[in-house]
Amino acid sequence: MQTLAAALLPAGLMDVLPRAAAFEAQTVERLMRHFASFGYERVKPPLMEFEETMLAGSAAPLGAETFRLMDPISQRMLALRPDMTMQVARIACSRLAHQPRPLRLGYAGQVVRVRGTQLRPERQFGEVGAEIVGTDAPAADVEVIAMATSALAALGVAGLTVDLSLPTLVPAILAELPIDLSTGDRLRLALDRKDIAAITTLAPVLGDANAAMLARLVASTGPAETALTVLNSLELPPAAAAERARLKSVYEQLHRESPTLTLTIDAVENRGFEYHTGVTFALFAAAAPDEIGRGGRYRTQTGEASTGVTLFIDAVLRALPRPAAEPRLLVPAETLPEIVQRLRREGWIAVGALMTSIDPIAEATRLGCTHVLIDGKPQPLHSPARQSGEG
Numbered sequence: 001m002q003t004l005a006a007a008l009l010p011a012g013l014m015d016v017l018p019r020a021a022a023f024e025a026q027t028v029e030r031l032m033r034h035f036a037s038f039g040y041e042r043v044k045p046p047l048m049e050f051e052e053t054m055l056a057g058s059a060a061p062l063g064a065e066t067f068r069l070m071d072p073i074s075q076r077m078l079a080l081r082p083d084m085t086m087q088v089a090r091i092a093c094s095r096l097a098h099q100p101r102p103l104r105l106g107y108a109g110q111v112v113r114v115r116g117t118q119l120r121p122e123r124q125f126g127e128v129g130a131e132i133v134g135t136d137a138p139a140a141d142v143e144v145i146a147m148a149t150s151a152l153a154a155l156g157v158a159g160l161t162v163d164l165s166l167p168t169l170v171p172a173i174l175a176e177l178p179i180d181l182s183t184g185d186r187l188r189l190a191l192d193r194k195d196i197a198a199i200t201t202l203a204p205v206l207g208d209a210n211a212a213m214l215a216r217l218v219a220s221t222g223p224a225e226t227a228l229t230v231l232n233s234l235e236l237p238p239a240a241a242a243e244r245a246r247l248k249s250v251y252e253q254l255h256r257e258s259p260t261l262t263l264t265i266d267a268v269e270n271r272g273f274e275y276h277t278g279v280t281f282a283l284f285a286a287a288a289p290d291e292i293g294r295g296g297r298y299r300t301q302t303g304e305a306s307t308g309v310t311l312f313i314d315a316v317l318r319a320l321p322r323p324a325a326e327p328r329l330l331v332p333a334e335t336l337p338e339i340v341q342r343l344r345r346e347g348w349i350a351v352g353a354l355m356t357s358i359d360p361i362a363e364a365t366r367l368g369c370t371h372v373l374i375d376g377k378p379q380p381l382h383s384p385a386r387q388s389g390e391g
Helices: 002-006 020-037 057-065 085-093 138-155 169-174 181-192 196-201 208-219 224-233 239-256 313-318 339-343 360-366 384-390
Strands: 049-051 068-070 077-080 104-110 124-133 161-165 260-267 278-285 293-299 303-313 328-331 349-352 371-374 375-380
Touching: 020 104, 020 124, 020 138, 020 313, 057 085, 057 293, 057 375, 085 104, 085 124, 085 303, 104 303, 124 138, 124 313, 138 239, 138 278, 138 293, 138 303, 161 239, 169 181, 169 208, 169 239, 181 196, 196 208, 208 224, 224 239, 224 260, 239 260, 303 313, 328 339, 328 360, 339 349, 360 371
Parallel strands: 161 260, 328 349, 328 371
Antiparallel strands: 049 077, 068 077, 104 124, 124 303, 161 278, 278 293, 293 303, 371 375
16 A cells, blocks of 8 residues: 555656557657658757746746746746747747748657646646747748648548637737727637627627627638638728738648648637737647647747647547557577677567576566567467477
């Protein structure tokens, strides 16, 4: 009982055990290699930074998800990163400020958050991501989405869907409406909940035409082509119309580049996109209950236009088929070192027996090996050749 009690971990934290840990590491490296093939160079920000740096500017909304601790050396507050995007943005606009734009950076690492969600209770998980800094071209949005989805497809993630959003659209519309703060809060809540009835009840304040327009905006959520048809029919103020035009441009370019990719649009969604400044997106897979990645437009601490994508490794792994166990070869203790080295160069996982006085077949079985080295040749544990060789 004492051993079990000693292994107890806080809610949302877990040990990752053999095979699962190796599979996660392999998945991360495959994603990073895919990003590198598009020109994204890897950076590695620290796990902790000064609080005022970690949560500066656009990252301020992450404050509620951030663990803090006192640095005993500097006597300043440190923050454990809840996300890596703004750390990479900081690197781009400080240490790499002299590099030509657009600047492409990739990253992988662990993040820690104060709380999980009902669907994703983990409070520590891995992120793999990519940021393109210093351009506002819609082609950059398309590149990160197409790159992420092609990487996931190459891993074997099936049933991919990209949900495009525009969290700047509703604020641009509300800015033109003569409503007070309280009404604005009620309207924002109704929009977040996709509550058309609640929007309709605000018609006396909003005006019938505005209420009807917002209700149609909510109802437009769904397949991208249908949603864009509705969006294009709405009479929007100039700033909101410009946001709509950008969304349309990203969709059209993405559809041309990845014509088989399933695309949806939710133009009113903004939850989780608090620091974003334009087109955003969430990635879903048929085998995962929650999003497996997200990204979108934002500005760095120095105001550079940027966009990027973050993949949540725990969710990605849940969307993948379980890997087959790799063959493991038990090598008797008396085997010559050069033979063992050759076997490992050939790709075998060669587990060395540590004593000569043991039965190699029994030891291979005990250690979970699939093969045993007999007369210099790997043999399956239940091989007919092995059985005849015993005689």
